[in-house]
Amino acid sequence: MGTLIKVCSVSELPPGSMKGIEHDGKRILVVNVEGTVHAWDGTCTHEEYDLSMGFLTGDSVTCALHLSRFNLLTGEAVNPPAEKPLARYEVKIAEGDILVEVA
Secondary structure, X not given: OOEEEEEEEHHHOXXXXXXXXXXXXXXXXXXXXXXXXXXXXXXXXXXXXXXXXOEEEOOEEEOOOOOOEEEOOOOOEEEOOOOOOOOEEOEEEEOOEEEEEEO
């Protein structure tokens, strides 16, 4: 098991919102999709752009740089030019806080 880091409280990330954080030089994108919190690598797999600067729509995020789109339930790239999926992080909810497991 890796280290758990606190991202924010659950109340700070309502459904339909996202938050980008950085930990040890890695970007992490934390999203609330219809009440379920997910965490993904926060860097677009096409040109390494910060996905937290993109657009959240339903269960996908679109990179603001070249409009690659990623499914936030699976991590899959669903719209080019990105082809590689996003890496997933484990999420835990404890005492009203969102925690992400990092290596």
